[in-house]
Amino acid sequence: GAGVSQSPSNKVTEKGKDVELRCDPISGHTALYWYRQSLGQGLEFLIYFQGNSAPDKSGLPSDRFSAERTGGSVSTLTIQRTQQEDSAVYLCASSPRPGLAGRTDTQYFGPGTRLTVL
Amino acid sequence: RKEVEQDPGPFNVPEGATVAFNCTYSNSASQSFFWYRQDCRKEPKLLMSVYSSGNEDGRFTAQLNRASQYISLLIRDSKLSDSATYLCVVTPIYNQGGKLIFGQGTELSVKP
Numbered sequence: 745g746a747g748v749s750q751s752p753s754n755k756v757t758e759k760g761k762d763v764e765l766r767c768d769p770i771s772g773h774t775a776l777y778w779y780r781q782s783l784g785q786g787l788e789f790l791i792y793f794q795g796n797s798a799p800d801k802s803g804l805p806s807d808r809f810s811a812e813r814t815g816g817s818v819s820t821l822t823i824q825r826t827q828q829e830d831s832a833v834y835l836c837a838s839s840p841r842p843g844l845a846g847r848t849d850t851q852y853f854g855p856g857t858r859l860t861v862l
Numbered sequence: 863r864k865e866v867e868q869d870p871g872p873f874n875v876p877e878g879a880t881v882a883f884n885c886t887y888s889n890s891a892s893q894s895f896f897w898y899r900q901d902c903r904k905e906p907k908l909l910m911s912v913y914s915s916g917n918e919d920g921r922f923t924a925q926l927n928r929a930s931q932y933i934s935l936l937i938r939d940s941k942l943s944d945s946a947t948y949l950c951v952v953t954p955i956y957n958q959g960g961k962l963i964f965g966q967g968t969e970l971s972v973k974p
Binding site: 849 | 904906964967
């Protein structure tokens with residue numbers, strides 16, 4: 745079946761511009777996550793959506809970052825007034841259900857969007 | 863201190879070698895533990911979950927020591943196709959939605 749898809753695969757933008765990154769999770773998956781991977785850095789959690797619950801935004805690095813998930817499916821990560829330090833690969837993942845007591849369902853990652861801010 | 867720490871490597875080994883990766887985590891309340899594999903310029907993929915009793919999947923063996931907050935991955939009879947970055951991953955305390963905390967990754971290069 746279809747996996748997690750992300751678009752665009754590559755995005756080059758100028759400092760100060762806004763960008764939108766899109767994620768289509770696996771159909772039926774209720775949990776959706778955004779991570780980013782910077783050069784020389786590990787993957788870091790950004791934000792998590794689960795059903796109709798309020799998203800966990802604890803990983804967003806600044807108020808220039810925001811995300812929404814419409815209809816419990818597609819998600820958009822928006823970065824306003826991009827800075828050079830925002831350059832990274834932005835990865836989306838989905839899982840069938842959120843972490844339950846004592847277990848965490850496998851997260852399936854998309855191919856990522858490589859963002860370059862000039 | 864990072865929440866999950868790994869030796870970044872690279873580990874350069876010949877085919878057929880046995881190689882071990884280690885990882886430590888700082889939050890004693892961490893709930894679940896995993897090893898992910900990431901090929902160059904690709905997304906991470908789950909390699910295996912890690913349990914206190916230890917678990918094995920073919921040539922791969924994972925161990926967890928909660929008392930020492932230590933996780934290991936052993937690869938026996940390494941293949942060229944094992945070349946990748948291996949990511950140690952934990953989930954934080956119970957009921958935080960399963961977000962993953964990643965180590966920096968350990969790079970493995972298996973040579974003919």
